[in-house]
Amino acid sequence: MIRKKNRFFTFLFSLLPGAGQMYMGFMKRGLCLMSCFFLLLFISTWLNISPIMFIVAIVWFYSFFDTHNLRSTPDEEFYAIKDEYILFPEFLKDKYHILQDKYRNLFAIALIIVGITVLWNNVYNILWQLVPNNIGRFLYKVGYYLPQLAIGCAIILLGIYLIKGKKQELDKEETYPKEILQLPESNSNETLGGSSNEDYS
Numbered sequence: 745m746i747r748k749k750n751r752f753f754t755f756l757f758s759l760l761p762g763a764g765q766m767y768m769g770f771m772k773r774g775l776c777l778m779s780c781f782f783l784l785l786f787i788s789t790w791l792n793i794s795p796i797m798f799i800v801a802i803v804w805f806y807s808f809f810d811t812h813n814l815r816s817t818p819d820e821e822f823y824a825i826k827d828e829y830i831l832f833p834e835f836l837k838d839k840y841h842i843l844q845d846k847y848r849n850l851f852a853i854a855l856i857i858v859g860i861t862v863l864w865n866n867v868y869n870i871l872w873q874l875v876p877n878n879i880g881r882f883l884y885k886v887g888y889y890l891p892q893l894a895i896g897c898a899i900i901l902l903g904i905y906l907i908k909g910k911k912q913e914l915d916k917e918e919t920y921p922k923e924i925l926q927l928p929e930s931n932s933n934e935t936l937g938g939s940s941n942e943d944y945s
Contacts, residue, residue: 764811857894
């Protein structure tokens with residue numbers, strides 16, 4: 745049930761991303777922030793991609809201030825707020841389906857590579873004493889850096905898709921005004937032609 749609760753406990757729960765929103769009843773909002781925070785934290789530590797920690801800090805601060813902004817909202821506005829997945833708004837649902845259709849195989853390959861890497865590292869930890877040192881180090885590096893390469897490729901492909909989508913939108917905006925400007929000219933020619941015919945008649 746969505747309602748304002750104790751200010752002190754709201755502050756305590758706001759220290760954990762998503763928990764403050766859940767405490768006040770915004771379960772979807774809180775679940776989205778909490779999942780994003782821990783997923784990014786997991787990827788950053790497991791794959792040793794330290795720049796992701798910058799995004800983790802942004803998510804933490806956003807969740808903290810979002811909790812207190814909700815708590816300080818007037819009652820009428822507070823109870824009018826809908827509980828939604830804030831990191832996945834409505835207008836992105838169509839884009840999500842497009843991404844899913846076009847790049848499903850690429851994401852699946854990335855997940856398979858990550859799974860193979862986990863299996864690879866576990867088998868290597870069991871059999872590392874049976875492998876020579878040079879070969880063992882090489883195999884360890886392959887298993888360590890392969891997920892980073894896969895995720896890096898996925899990020900690059902996603903960026904290319906976003907750039908192409910933005911370019912297509914700009915092209916549509918450029919062609920659309922031209923079509924609007926051409927319509928009155930044709931209409932005016934028709935009206936002039938009609939009036940001239942009437943004059944000659």
